[in-house]
Amino acid sequence: CKMSATTEDLEGDWQLVSDKGYDPVKVTLKNIMGSDWMVACMIPKGNMMASMLKRDEGGKFSLVKLNCTNKETPQENKELEAEFKTFLEPGISNLLRDDKNLIIEAGGKQKQLVEDDVRKNQEEAQNAKLTNAKGSGRFG
Numbered sequence: 001c002k003m004s005a006t007t008e009d010l011e012g013d014w015q016l017v018s019d020k021g022y023d024p025v026k027v028t029l030k031n032i033m034g035s036d037w038m039v040a041c042m043i044p045k046g047n048m049m050a051s052m053l054k055r056d057e058g059g060k061f062s063l064v065k066l067n068c069t070n071k072e073t074p075q076e077n078k079e080l081e082a083e084f085k086t087f088l089e090p091g092i093s094n095l096l097r098d099d100k101n102l103i104i105e106a107g108g109k110q111k112q113l114v115e116d117d118v119r120k121n122q123e124e125a126q127n128a129k130l131t132n133a134k135g136s137g138r139f140g
Contacts, residue, residue, distance in 0.1 A: 005059050005094075005095060005096050005097060006097075007031045009097040010029050010031075010095050010097055010102070011029050011030060011031055012028070012029060012115070012116075013026070013027070013028050013115070013116040013117075014026075014027040014028075014029065014102045014113040014114065014115060014116050015027065015113055015114060015115075015116040016084070016111060016112075016113045016114075017114070018080050020079045020080040020083060021043060021076065021077040021079065021080025021081070022074075022076035022077055023043050023044045023045070023046075023076075023077055024043070024116075025041055025042070025043050025080065025081075025084050025113075026041070026042050026043070026044070026116060027039060027040070027041045027102070027104075027113055027116075028040045029095065029102070035054050035055045035056070036052070036053070036054065036055075036064075037052075037053040037054075037055055037061065038050060038051070038052055038053070039051040039053060039092060039095075039104075041084060041088065043073070043077045043080060043081050043084075044077075045073070045074050045077070046071075046073040046074070046077050046081050047068055047069040047070065047071055047073060047081060047085075048067075048068070048069045049066065049067075049068045049069075049084065049085055049088055050066070050067045050068075051063060051065075051066050051088055051091070051092055052064040052065045052066075052067070053091075053092055059094075060093060060094055061091075061092050061093055061094060061095060062091060062093070063090075063091025063092065066088060066089060066091070068085060084111075087106055087107065087109060087111060088106055089106075089107070090106050090107030090108075091106060091107070092104055092105065092106045093105050093106060093107075098112075100114060100115045101113065101114055101115075102114075102115075
C-alpha cells in the first residue's frame with residue numbers, strides 16, 4: 001500500500017473517531033489555490049478549528065493561521081476537542097494519504113483519520129435518483 005500526498009488524494013472529508021469524545025472530529029481538507037490549503041476541523045455542536053496552511057515545494061506544510069471559534073462545547077466532546085486543538089496548535093507539518101486513511105502530522109505527533117463517506121454517499125444517492133428518473137421515460 002502506497003503513501004501519497006497529491007492534491008486529489010488529500011482533498012475531501014475525513015473523521016477521527018475517539019473514545020475521548022461522543023462524536024467524531026470531522027475534518028475537511030481543501031486546496032484553496034496554489035500552495036494555500038485549509039484544514040477545517042469540527043466536532044458536531046462544537047467549535048470550528050480552521051488551519052490555514054502553505055505547502056512548500058517538497059510537499060510539507062506550514063501553519064499560516066489557526067482560527068478557532070470559542071463557543072461552549074457539549075460536555076461529552078470537551079476533552080476530545082481540547083486535545084485536538086492542542087494537537088493543531090503547533091501547526092500541521094505534513095498530510096499523507098494511506099489508502100482510506102489520512103495521517104496528519106503536527107508538533108511531532110501523528111493522528112490517523114478515516115475517510116468520511118457522507119458526501120460521497122449523498123452524491124451516489126442523488127445520482128441513483130437521476131438515473132432512475134431518466135430511465136422511467138417520463139422525461140424522454
